[in-house]
Amino acid sequence: MITGSPWQPATSIPVGSKARTEPAAGRRRLWRWAPAAVLTTSCAGCYMAVLLLALLPAVGVAAPLGTDAALVGFSSTSTSLIFMAYHLVWALAVLAALTTARMPPGHIPLWLYSREPGDQAYFHNVLQAVEKKLDGSLRFCRKCGAFKPDLAHHSRELGLCILCYQHWDLWSNNAIGFYNYKAYLLSLLYGVLAHGVGCALLLPGVLRAWPQADASYALLAMWMGGASSVCGFACLSLLGSAVMGGASLAWLLFHTWLIARGQTAHTFFRQCGLVGAKPPKPRQQAGRSPFDFGLRGNFARTCGKQPLLWLLPTNQGVEGNGIFFELNVSTRSSDPQGFGRYGGPG
Ligand SMILES: [Zn+2]
Numbered sequence: 001m002i003t004g005s006p007w008q009p010a011t012s013i014p015v016g017s018k019a020r021t022e023p024a025a026g027r028r029r030l031w032r033w034a035p036a037a038v039l040t041t042s043c044a045g046c047y048m049a050v051l052l053l054a055l056l057p058a059v060g061v062a063a064p065l066g067t068d069a070a071l072v073g074f075s076s077t078s079t080s081l082i083f084m085a086y087h088l089v090w091a092l093a094v095l096a097a098l099t100t101a102r103m104p105p106g107h108i109p110l111w112l113y114s115r116e117p118g119d120q121a122y123f124h125n126v127l128q129a130v131e132k133k134l135d136g137s138l139r140f141c142r143k144c145g146a147f148k149p150d151l152a153h154h155s156r157e158l159g160l161c162i163l164c165y166q167h168w169d170l171w172s173n174n175a176i177g178f179y180n181y182k183a184y185l186l187s188l189l190y191g192v193l194a195h196g197v198g199c200a201l202l203l204p205g206v207l208r209a210w211p212q213a214d215a216s217y218a219l220l221a222m223w224m225g226g227a228s229s230v231c232g233f234a235c236l237s238l239l240g241s242a243v244m245g246g247a248s249l250a251w252l253l254f255h256t257w258l259i260a261r262g263q264t265a266h267t268f269f270r271q272c273g274l275v276g277a278k279p280p281k282p283r284q285q286a287g288r289s290p291f292d293f294g295l296r297g298n299f300a301r302t303c304g305k306q307p308l309l310w311l312l313p314t315n316q317g318v319e320g321n322g323i324f325f326e327l328n329v330s331t332r333s334s335d336p337q338g339f340g341r342y343g344g345p346g
Helices: 025-031 034-058 076-102 120-126 181-209 229-261 265-271 294-303 329-333
Strands: 153-155 160-162 167-169 174-176
Touching (some): 034 076, 076 174, 076 181
Antiparallel strands (some): 167 174
């Protein structure tokens, strides 16, 4: 807990995780980048395969792997369009992924950290909270000392509570919360598109080259060299794109389903009893979730009010601050304490 006057803002965000103070914490933080490095290397390999084996030979640029690598041929106009579209999709995918990894997901503001054991009454008056403990008290994090707004939860990896917490993302080494959720969804979307286009460009060439190559040694030839090495490289890249694109699509559809229900991934996992040692959270008893505004309303609250900006990794047009939420009509009508307000301090 932060010490000092209950009415003055604290000077720094408390660090709740002991791991951050241990000598090995630096090494652990470094190792947490390993999945991101593996993913980046895999994506770069798939991108290079499409570029070298399909796009460059098709536009008449000499391919480093030789003319045998010209697996796919297009007309010059369509090839130029595909070339530009493919790179645009990759550029947006990289931009969205970097935004997801680098943008703070949404830390609890300093004014919501507890300062004295008896300040529960103060936070009862200033914090909108539909979600409460079984005894009716506000949700308080014993690990980092923060009073939790609705949908906020503690991230073990960061040692802090995160606004609108979804889950920890292994591949970007960051928690997914209120501020980087849209960028995360776009990184999945553009990842699916980039790998889907890559598969479509590589597949015809692989099917053509496969009968002529020594299929048994195609992958081994990548290490040994030889005529089959190009086919092996194309096959491996095709497989990688199919796996990464398919997994991203499945995860994107799962999140789309959650948004349509007005639910966060963490809440869903809690209800299914999949969050550590915590007991399963009771499901919504009846009616809609107080955070469910219907399909269009939910997507507008996640991706912003301006549809033209939905496909760009920017939070412009995304309303709210992750602390106070507009609540749907059915909840507001049974909300005598006025929890349906919008806005407030912080
Ligand atoms: Zn916490």
